[in-house]
Amino acid sequence: VDEDTCMVDMARYFLDFVQDESCGKCSPCRIGTKRMLEIITRICEGKGEEADIDKLINLGNMIKDTALCGLGQTAPNPVLSTIRHFREEYEAHIRHKRCPAGVCPGLVRAPCQNACPAGVDVPGYISLIGEGRFKEAVILHRENNPFPGICSRVCPHVCETKCRRQTIDQPTGIRQIKRFMADQDKTLSLPEIKINLENKKKKIAIIGAGPAGLSCGYFLARLGYAPTIYEAAHRPGGMLLQGIPDYRLPRQVLNKEIGILKKLGVKIKTNVRLGEDITVRELRKTGAQIVFLGLGAHRGSGLNIPGEDKKGVVQAVDFLRDHNLGRKVKAGRKVVVIGGGNAAVDAARTAVRLGAEEVTILYRRTQAEMPAYKEEVEEAQKEGINIKHLVSPVEITGDSKVEEIKCGQMALGDFDKSGRRRPISIPAKTFLLETDMVIPAVGQSADLTGMINNLDIKIDQRGFIEADPVTGQTSVPWIFSGGDIVSGPATVVEAVAGGERAAVGIDKLLSNKDNAFWRKYKEIDTAFNPDEDPVDYLRVKSKTLPLSCRKGNFKEIELCLSEKSARKEAKRCLRCEYKKIAPQ
Ligand code: FAD
Numbered sequence: 001v002d003e004d005t006c007m008v009d010m011a012r013y014f015l016d017f018v019q020d021e022s023c024g025k026c027s028p029c030r031i032g033t034k035r036m037l038e039i040i041t042r043i044c045e046g047k048g049e050e051a052d053i054d055k056l057i058n059l060g061n062m063i064k065d066t067a068l069c070g071l072g073q074t075a076p077n078p079v080l081s082t083i084r085h086f087r088e089e090y091e092a093h094i095r096h097k098r099c100p101a102g103v104c105p106g107l108v109r110a111p112c113q114n115a116c117p118a119g120v121d122v123p124g125y126i127s128l129i130g131e132g133r134f135k136e137a138v139i140l141h142r143e144n145n146p147f148p149g150i151c152s153r154v155c156p157h158v159c160e161t162k163c164r165r166q167t168i169d170q171p172t173g174i175r176q177i178k179r180f181m182a183d184q185d186k187t188l189s190l191p192e193i194k195i196n197l198e199n200k201k202k203k204i205a206i207i208g209a210g211p212a213g214l215s216c217g218y219f220l221a222r223l224g225y226a227p228t229i230y231e232a233a234h235r236p237g238g239m240l241l242q243g244i245p246d247y248r249l250p251r252q253v254l255n256k257e258i259g260i261l262k263k264l265g266v267k268i269k270t271n272v273r274l275g276e277d278i279t280v281r282e283l284r285k286t287g288a289q290i291v292f293l294g295l296g297a298h299r300g301s302g303l304n305i306p307g308e309d310k311k312g313v314v315q316a317v318d319f320l321r322d323h324n325l326g327r328k329v330k331a332g333r334k335v336v337v338i339g340g341g342n343a344a345v346d347a348a349r350t351a352v353r354l355g356a357e358e359v360t361i362l363y364r365r366t367q368a369e370m371p372a373y374k375e376e377v378e379e380a381q382k383e384g385i386n387i388k389h390l391v392s393p394v395e396i397t398g399d400s401k402v403e404e405i406k407c408g409q410m411a412l413g414d415f416d417k418s419g420r421r422r423p424i425s426i427p428a429k430t431f432l433l434e435t436d437m438v439i440p441a442v443g444q445s446a447d448l449t450g451m452i453n454n455l456d457i458k459i460d461q462r463g464f465i466e467a468d469p470v471t472g473q474t475s476v477p478w479i480f481s482g483g484d485i486v487s488g489p490a491t492v493v494e495a496v497a498g499g500e501r502a503a504v505g506i507d508k509l510l511s512n513k514d515n516a517f518w519r520k521y522k523e524i525d526t527a528f529n530p531d532e533d534p535v536d537y538l539r540v541k542s543k544t545l546p547l548s549c550r551k552g553n554f555k556e557i558e559l560c561l562s563e564k565s566a567r568k569e570a571k572r573c574l575r576c577e578y579k580k581i582a583p584q
Pocket of ligand 1: 156237272489
């Protein structure tokens with residue numbers, strides 16, 4: 001049983017079995033388990049209601065207490081224990097109409113689409129590309145996610161991880177095909193927009209022009225609103241601009257896609273900082289009916305070791321932000337980066353491009369556990385970055401500035417809650433590394449100082465804003481929030497999804513109706529023949545910029561597929577949404 005097993009479906013299976021086996025002599029077992037099976041079947045079909053979990057618990061406990069024999073008394077156990085340990089899966093079925101494992105047929109069209117946090121119709125746009133209908137494909141993508149060009153470059157592509165084609169050979173190259181599609185879209189094709197003069201008059205303020213704020217603005221604009229986005233930096237983009245380097249996400253791609261917001265009439269006011277230039281209360285006083293907070297998680301976490309306040313220790317987010325916003329940044333000669341995520345690898349590769357002679361990444365687990373994308377880690381190694389695994393910093397030393405870093409050797413212990421093996425230190429084994437710059441990249445937290453004073457916004461234990469997972473509404477009804485400031489550091493596509501959920505939540509609050517027309521499934525007319533055998537060739541590989549062309553510049557590394565290759569790759573899609581191939 002792993003993350004591909006649906007706990008709700010498993011409990012349903014057991015109840016079905018009990019119903020078959022029940023002798024029917026006592027009503028708790030005969031009738032009670034039948035009612036439980038009806039409820040759980042309804043949940044699996046996406047028709048569950050908020051009160052269903054409590055109903056299942058009450059019924060289950062009653063049946064346990066009153067059934068006459070062992071079969072009846074134990075019948076509710078699979079339901080009760082799956083609710084106890086996997087309640088979030090039940091909630092996902094009921095509240096989000098999503099089966100996280102991708103199992104329940106009533107909720108899952110295709111595993112790739114189900115896995116995408118933004119719910120993009122992956123098989124739809126892939127098949128349109130296969131037929132050369134690029135404009136229709138990009139419009140279909142923008143129904144649920146305005147940024148195909150950005151996401152084709154930086155998304156963790158969970159869609160590919162769940163692609164059923166890998167049971168035959170390799171997953172379809174969804175990200176590469178999408179990249180080709182987005183690069184063809186020179187005119188920024190837009191999906192349906194509803195003009196609504198009433199909505200246009202309602203004032204909505206969005207703080208933060210990262211993917212969450214931009215996405216919230218995009219979906220509100222499609223419902224006829226004209227929100228204003230306030231951004232502290234001099235350019236919009238959030239971590240897309242301030243964190244992710246150009247060699248992964250060229251600025252012309254970012255600027256082009258942000259241009260969609262302008263096309264939709266969303267105003268973006270830059271160089272305006274919440275807490276300094278404006279406050280939420282002032283926005284409210286000047287007529288904002290709703291405020292959305294998409295502030296991100298911009299404070300780098302500390303290492304908690306002696307010497308980390310020395311000159312020459314620079315947080316990865318600060319190092320990258322300064323460089324990406326055009327401030328003069330000098331990399332050290334011998335740079336040590338600490339961490340194993342995308343931010344660590346981005347900082348290391350940026351340091352190489354800024355002239356560092358030697359760059360070493362220290363990571364406390366093994367390479368297999370590094371959260372950074374595998375291809376990024378491989379490219380970093382090709383660029384000469386040395387990754388030392390099972391190593392953790394113990395102390396940073398030096399007189400006035402960083403000179404050495406003392407490192408401790410680690411080993412892997414038992415599995416922790418994240419499912420990875422916990423690193424444990426081997427006290428006797430330490431060594432020294434000479435360095436003149438240390439870049440910690442071990443996590444990010446929220447910095448809400450001076451931003452939400454005198455507002456009753458609930459903050460969770462980690463310091464992030466608490467918001468309703470379905471609507472993004474905070475404990476202050478007219479304030480909504482989404483993206484990293486709610487989830488903690490996550491991904492671009494999750495921030496896009498958070499912005500969309502909040503836009504729908506805001507509209508529901510203002511109009512008392514569900515107007516999210518893009519969420520309704522659209523039938524696409526394609527030439528796919530489900531009776532044909534799948535094509536039998538392997539995945540097309542995209543090329544990368546030769547190493548000799550990367551020195552001292554930030555040119556994009558991954559190159560785009562040709563039209564022929566993109567369309568050929570698109571034909572590898574199995575079109576799982578057709579019932580013949582979808583899970584039974
Ligand atoms: P942000 O993108 O952080 O945007 C928040 C915005 O709010 C910023 O523009 C900020 O300037 C603005 N803001 C903050 N405070 C104020 C204020 N007081 N007043 C006005 N404006 C304010 N994700 C991926 O999916 N793929 C990747 O490859 C990837 N790589 C990453 C690499 C790095 C180095 C980092 C740091 C992150 C990476 N991420 C990646 C994570 C991803 O960038 C974030 O999850 C995403 O950007 C979060 O979006 P957001 O809109 O919530 O916040």
